[in-house]
């Protein structure tokens with residue numbers, strides 16, 4: 292196939308976008324519709340692409356599975372036409388200084404885990420999990436899985452395939468599981484072990500066995516020797532401890548055992564840094580990451596997923612983005628004898644400003660971690676704006692923030708949202724985390740009963756009491772502040788029922 296050739300009298304081949312062991316993948320434009328596609332052509336003339344297209348057909352409809360448009364034979368070549376996708380993770384990693392940020396690796400890992408769970412749920416294993424098999428969608432937000440050339444069924448009807456030794460070694464030795472090296476029949480566990488190598492590879496930039504160049508004939512053997520010798524702790528050195536747990540868990544799975552995907556996801560969530568946001572990918576602008584969160588929640592809700600599973604938590608709901616557009620009025624409280632009560636007027640923040648804050652967030656955190664620990668108290672009153680006469684539409688008419696309105700909120704998200712607000716609206720107070728102190732009253736359907744102010748107040752008051760107990764220093768002062776705050780909030784809510792108060796400590 293040549294560039295500029297017209298394939299099947301219809302597709303204009305414009306670029307060779309990838310080539311692998313079995314075929315070449317071309318970018319092509321449909322002359323009828325001008326739509327772009329990816330065409331994979333089996334260069335080895337072994338009908339491999341046709342076999343692959345059958346598996347892809349079986350998997351159609353899953354998230355992150357490329358759409359299959361058509362497949363067939365042309366002369367002695369087999370081909371399939373699929374949705375055109377963006378660059379693969381390996382290419383991106385190379386382009387971005389040979390390493391990916393930990394949080395990017397966590398998002399990629401999470402999505403790859405979802406893809407594998409889906410593929411496994413359809414009775415298949417991928418058998419060639421490696422970074423170059425995972426492609427970004429054209430908008431660079433979602434991870435798609437490609438290349439089912441080595442995939443096979445592990446479940447027929449109701450039974451798992453039987454264990455077998457002396458199997459051919461297939462796939463990429465760098466990411467192959469130890470069992471695959473030993474010629475054992477692959478099952479779900481092997482896909483997951485490969486994913487653990489992929490996680491380490493993304494964060495560290497390479498795997499220990501990538502350092503040497505091996506002759507093709509001895510590649511499998513030499514890599515196996517290194518892989519089997521190196522301890523998981525050494526391999527995962529420089530990565531969060533959860534990566535090591537991930538690897539140990541995958542290696543410890545029995546041949547037929549169903550992996551606990553939820554546990555693995557929780558490991559990934561814990562591996563991320565504190566300011567991680569679901570869907571975070573280092574190449575996405577901040578505002579687009581927030582968008583991702585909303586869609587994900589909606590999807591999870593409609594599929595009835597347990598929110599814990601999505602409790603890679605930390606995302607920013609749309610309500611927060613709305614909050615940026617709100618003006619915030621503040622009120623001064625008379626300073627206490629011992630404690631300085633600081634009140635800052637805040638104007639609405641532009642998205643650009645919040646982006647900048649987020650970028651600086653990590654730096655500031657480091658700077659502030661050893662910094663001033665004296666408490667500063669900030670009371671914000673978010674006051675409902677009066678309706679503009681003659682303005683149309685409920686949205687524009689009532690610009691006040693009402694967090695409890697959000698239909699997709701669950702308690703853990705709301706904690707994360709509150710933390711996000713604290714960190715971003717008050718960038719100087721980076722190490723505040725209300726989560727452990729929050730009491731979130733929930734309705735039967737798990738949505739929070741209280742809005743942001745109540746949640747924060749409760750958390751902060753409890754924190755004050757805790758300090759009172761633990762520190763025992765100035766407990767009188769702490770009590771006074773607590774009382775003062777309570778009175779203040781009560782008073783304000785009585786005065787103006789529609790106002791929302793947010794106390795940050």
Ligand SMILES: Nc1ncnc2c1ncn2[C@@H]1O[C@H](COP(=O)(O)OP(=O)(O)OP(=O)(O)O)[C@@H](O)[C@H]1O
Pocket residue numbers: 308309310311312313314315316329331357373374375376377378379419423424426437438439440
């Ligand atoms: N739908 C697609 N859109 C854009 N690029 C694609 C698409 N499918 C595959 N590619 C690119 O082509 C490369 C090779 O594709 P693929 O892995 O399917 O071929 P292969 O011959 O099976 O490769 P390998 O032997 O490396 O596994 C991929 O890494 C990817 O970068």
